[in-house]
Amino acid sequence: MRNVPSTEHPDPTSSTHLAAPVTAGAVAAVVGFSSAFVVVLAGLRAVGATADQAASGLAALCLAQALGMLWLALRHRMPLALAWSTPGAALLVTTGPVDGGWPAAGGAFVVTGLLVVLTGLVPRLGDLVAAIPVPLARAMLAGVLLPLCLEPVTALVDAPLRIAPIVVTWLVLLRLAPRWAVPASLVVALGVVIVAAGDRIAVGELTPSVALTTPSWSVPALVGIALPLYVVTMASQNVPGVAVMRGLGYRVPWRESMGVTGIGTVLSAPFGGHAVNLAAITAALVAGPDAGPDRARRWPAALSAAAAYAVLALGVGAVTAVVAAAPEGVVQSAAGLxxxxTLAASLGExxxxxxxxxxxxxxxxVAASGISVLGVGSAFWALVAGLAVRLVHPRT
Structure with a gap:
């Protein structure tokens, strides 16, 4: 659907009809980036990336999202927001290294992107994903997130002077301005790192870097990363993203959106990007009332978000250098908060x-256990166990 009919009639000469979507898009990008970049960096490092490779992956994701939003917004005149898969990055944290190392992880990312493309082209594949019971998909995600969300608790006990300011900031903003609770706590966390690390943050590391890795493929990586990453991305990002947009009055071009995000994932994978998908949370900022009263005129918000992500990509080297110098527990606590x-929503469903x-x-x-069997991580075995118990457990 290329155009969305307007249901309201604001003054077309009003400057707010452009200022509102531009501001909303920029805010969405800043919130989306600052709320989860530490999770992405932690996930990429967990499956074998060096600091430079993780920074490259984060920058590649930013640029893939920006280009995808530009294409979809200009083609459909719709405020479609893209994001990286934060649940997918959390999955990588719990998966850890796989046979074949970082190149095999990159190969798994490529396969994830191809599966997303196929989902748009082959309806049956989408039906298979939809056939996974929602409670199991959400439980798997909750199990993946649980160890990460325990980090602020354990770190607060081990290093209260460093962690308390982060937690207190999150709590205060959760009450006063919930949208900014996570970004503000991350800013405080970075401040704690800068104070603690001092001159250990090398100036030469602050420039953006590009690290190209030739993907390879191994069965454990495909089963332990590609399949769970695909399921988590579809169930926790793409499907909810479509639902959010539908609730705001837009019909997402499904096949093309899957094609754009899948191709974006494939192209960013050699540079370290794990998954690009439809936004779910920030979609409400880009396509909601904050982007203007007229739905048909909100689409520039996607262009603004794209421009903001392109700018943020330039600062990836700096944030990665700061994160790499962080004392134990600081970044993990910020990621857990x-x-x-997401953990609360997953547990509820x-x-x-x-x-x-x-x-x-x-x-x-099983997902929270972190087990690895035959080189395959706990997320895959969690689905297997859940489905097996579902077969034998009485449902009445």
Whole structure:
């Protein structure tokens, strides 16, 4: 659908009809980036990336999102927002190194992107993803997030002087300005790192870097990374993203959106990007009332968000250098606080249905265990265990 009919009639000469979407798009990009970049860096490092390779991956994701939003917004005149897969990055943290190392992880990212493209081209593949019970998909995600969300608790006990300012900032802003609670806590965390690290942050590391890695493929990486990453990205990002846009009055061009995000994932993978997808949370900022009263005139918000992500890509080297110099527990605590909302939502959906509760809890526990069997991580085995329990557990 190229144009969305307007239901309201603001003054077309009003400067707010352009200022509002431009501001909303920039805010969405800043919130999206600052709320989760530490999770992305942690995920990429966990599966074998060096600091330079992780920085390259973060920059590649920013640019892939920017280009994808430009294409979709100009083609459809719709405020479609793209994002990286934050749940997918959290999955990588719990997966850890796989056979074949970082090149094999890159190969898994490529396969994830190809699966997303196929989802747009082959409806049956989308049906298979939809056939995974929602409680199990949410329970798997909750199990992946749980160890990360425990980090602020353990770190607060181990290093209260460093972690308390981060937690207190998050709590205060959660009450006064919830949208900015996570970004503000991350700013404080970076401040703590700068004070603690001092001159250990090398100036030469602050410039953007590009690290190209030739992908390779291994069965453990494909089963342990590609498949769970695809399921998490589809179930936690793309499907909710479509639902958010529908609630705001837009019909997402499904096939083309999957094509753009899948191709973006494939192209960014050799540079370290793990997954590009439709935005879910920031979609409400780009396409909601904050972007203007007239739905048909909100699409420049996507252009503004794209421009902001392109600018943010230039600062990736700086934030990566700061994160790399962080004392133990500081970045992990900020990442855990950033994922609290996602954990709460996942737990709510996973445990809502009484008949699905036991299989969902089994799925959650296995995912949170961090086990690895035959070189395959716990997220895959969590789905297997949850489905097995679901088969034998009475549903009445």
């Amino acid at each position: 950033a994922l609290m909302g 996973a445990l809502r249905d009484d008949h699905e509760r036991v299989p969902a809890v089994v799925c959650l526990v």
